[in-house]
Amino acid sequence: MAAEHDQGFELFRLSGVTVAIDYSWLVIFALVLWVLSAGYFPQQYPGFPMSSYWIVGLIATLLFFASVLIHELSHAWVANRMGESVTRITLFIFGGMAHLAGEPETPAIELKVAGVGPLTSLVLAALFWGVQQAIPAAPGLILWRAIFRYLAFINLALALFNLLPGFPLDGGRLLRAIIWRRTGSLTKATSQAANWGQGIAFGVIGLGALEIFGGDLIGGLWLIFIGFFLRSAALASYQHLFVDQMLGNLRLADTMVTNPVTLPPDMPVTEAVEKYFLHLGFGGFPVTDDGQVLGLLSLSQVSGCPAQERSTRRVRDIMRPLDGKIVIPASATVAQALHQMAEADAGRLLVMDGSRLAGIITRSGIARLVQLRIALGAGGDPGDRLTGISNVENHPGVPSGADLAR
Numbered sequence: 001m002a003a004e005h006d007q008g009f010e011l012f013r014l015s016g017v018t019v020a021i022d023y024s025w026l027v028i029f030a031l032v033l034w035v036l037s038a039g040y041f042p043q044q045y046p047g048f049p050m051s052s053y054w055i056v057g058l059i060a061t062l063l064f065f066a067s068v069l070i071h072e073l074s075h076a077w078v079a080n081r082m083g084e085s086v087t088r089i090t091l092f093i094f095g096g097m098a099h100l101a102g103e104p105e106t107p108a109i110e111l112k113v114a115g116v117g118p119l120t121s122l123v124l125a126a127l128f129w130g131v132q133q134a135i136p137a138a139p140g141l142i143l144w145r146a147i148f149r150y151l152a153f154i155n156l157a158l159a160l161f162n163l164l165p166g167f168p169l170d171g172g173r174l175l176r177a178i179i180w181r182r183t184g185s186l187t188k189a190t191s192q193a194a195n196w197g198q199g200i201a202f203g204v205i206g207l208g209a210l211e212i213f214g215g216d217l218i219g220g221l222w223l224i225f226i227g228f229f230l231r232s233a234a235l236a237s238y239q240h241l242f243v244d245q246m247l248g249n250l251r252l253a254d255t256m257v258t259n260p261v262t263l264p265p266d267m268p269v270t271e272a273v274e275k276y277f278l279h280l281g282f283g284g285f286p287v288t289d290d291g292q293v294l295g296l297l298s299l300s301q302v303s304g305c306p307a308q309e310r311s312t313r314r315v316r317d318i319m320r321p322l323d324g325k326i327v328i329p330a331s332a333t334v335a336q337a338l339h340q341m342a343e344a345d346a347g348r349l350l351v352m353d354g355s356r357l358a359g360i361i362t363r364s365g366i367a368r369l370v371q372l373r374i375a376l377g378a379g380g381d382p383g384d385r386l387t388g389i390s391n392v393e394n395h396p397g398v399p400s401g402a403d404l405a406r
């Protein structure tokens with residue numbers, strides 16, 4: 001939900017996991033660097049030249065974000081070992097998130113995947129504390145000790161904040177796993193853990209307000225931002241739950257549009273616009289040649305093609321060529337299709353039966369289906385196969401405004 005995909009750049013790949021940075025992360029990096037170099041270190045350890053504080057601040061900031069990244073990598077590593085799939089980690093303004101490709105299969109897996117994050121932060125805190133203790137207390141080494149002391153505290157704070165029992169924080173996931181194990185219902189567990197998440201979000205917002213009254217404007221505002229983020233994340237998990245209940249285990253084969261109108265690849269774009277887009281009113285068409293699917297042409301590609309070029313360019317020149325992202329098997333569920341649309345940033349997917357085009361599924365079509373089911377009071381069969389359409393673990397890794405602002 002927050003920090004949508006591909007709004008940033010990729011950093012590196014590590015054993016199958018892509019580490020990416022959202023542009024919003026640059027803001028928090030600059031803020032932490034500034035708060036440490038111009039505030040925290042000069043105040044706590046006076047008497048050094050300004051340049052020393054900035055060097056120390058930069059090292060501490062880099063190691064802080066490395067700590068957040070290691071926390072996320074630990075989630076990804078355990079998830080992948082448990083047979084879940086995490087292929088991407090994004091650092092964004094509130095910390096980091098590991099993108100899970102689905103809900104965990106059992107409470108035990110959820111416990112391990114969620115629990116390893118705070119545990120890793122605790123281990124890092126102990127390690128940094130050990131390094132700090134190992135550095136001799138000589139005057140020339142004061143700032144070095146200060147870096148590791150700060151890192152020990154920030155990692156401890158990271159562990160404790162993420163252990164708060166509100167979904168989608170790690171602690172909320174642990175709570176969900178426990179309720180899930182006890183009741184056997186993932187739906188019930190998610191809704192209760194999300195309730196706690198909302199309560200905790202309000203608590204964090206209230207704490208932020210108190211800090212502002214206490215004179216700490218930046219720290220207070222930061223807490224309020226985090227609170228609102230947590231609240232929207234908890235709300236969104238409700239909504240996904242709701243949509244999932246509505247959609248149940250509906251398969252694409254039962255809901256897709258079969259025999260969709262297709263576009264020939266060599267038709268000029270102008271003709272496609274007039275005869276297809278304007279005439280039929282659809283937002284996109286599969287492009288096929290002799291029954292062979294070549295790609296998908298959507299309004300977004302057409303509008304990305306300058307008007308004066310539309311008479312000379314052909315459909316195949318501007319279509320989105322066939323790739324794994326815009327293709328989904330007919331046996332997949334509607335919830336899986338929604339997830340894939342979000343990942344591929346596409347409003348429609350080609351439903352394939354082997355190499356044959358079986359149909360097309362659109363986001364607006366699914367929305368209509370949900371409306372219809374609400375109107376008819378058909379809740380579907382919620383069961384407990386909450387396949388999750390967000391499939392994104394959003395969890396703020398930044399501990400609290402207080403730690404950053406002071």
Ligand SMILES: [Zn+2]
Pocket residue numbers: 071072075117118162170395
């Ligand atoms: Zn975590």
